[in-house]
Amino acid sequence: MLEVKNLKKRFRLDNKTIKENKKKPKASLDVREDGHWFNAVQDVSFQCDSGEVLGLLGPNGAGKTTSLRMLSTALQPTQGQIVINGDDVVAEPLAMRKRIGFLSGTTSLYHRLTVRENVQYFGRLHGMDEAALEKETQAVFDLLDIHSFADKKADSLSTGMKQRANIARTVIHKPEVIVLDEPTTGLDVISAKTIMDFIDSYRGGKVPIIFSTHHLHEVEKLCDRVVLINDGITQFSGTLDEFKAQSPDGNLYDVFVSLVGDKEVA
Structure with missing residues (x-):
């Protein structure tokens, strides 16, 4: 089982960006910029049980990849807790890394x-x-x-x-947990289907799988749970059925847009 509790990650802005931001109207700045800091992930929480597939959604720049990199131990959280089968990932990143399988966009x-x-x-x-x-x-x-x-x-x-x-x-x-960052992006139909079938093969087993995607049909086909992040904050975390229930007709696209507002939809 994977549990993520109140995860946060901030990065210090470089001096050039700080100077440029001072010249811009406050309303034009990213809401996550705070003085000398950029709060990439502000408050992300969710859980994924053994044998479940969790789809991580959000517009471009929402904090999905930063969150997944913290899960993989590639980044140290500023605050928060990540627990795999009762063991604290943040407290023992080197030991826990062996128990995680992480596919990044640069693997x-x-x-x-x-x-x-x-x-x-x-x-x-x-x-x-x-x-x-x-x-x-x-x-x-x-x-x-x-x-x-x-x-x-x-x-x-x-x-x-x-x-x-x-x-x-x-x-x-x-690994005890598998984390895949946009595993089907840019692939042909056959390759994408092979990877989707691979993810599906873990359902009902012992290993939780978390994957980020912009393809809502993948979520509908594969996922037991859905998490949507916007501006580095968890806007939704629950089952696929609960996610669908946010729209009168269960349309995933409508639910996504309603939760992120007028943000760019990739």
């Missing part, structure tokens, strides 16, 4: 290695023995339909193949 592969070599390299970094590594490699390659290009070098792969390989390296060590 990459070693281009001169094959897909199999890449995935197994990261498995070994997590301390997997060879027998367990080989078994898990076969299982993950089955789920992500990787066998046909498993022995191709990473620099020869299509975008969709690279993303599937990136997800394989993210989960090879059998």
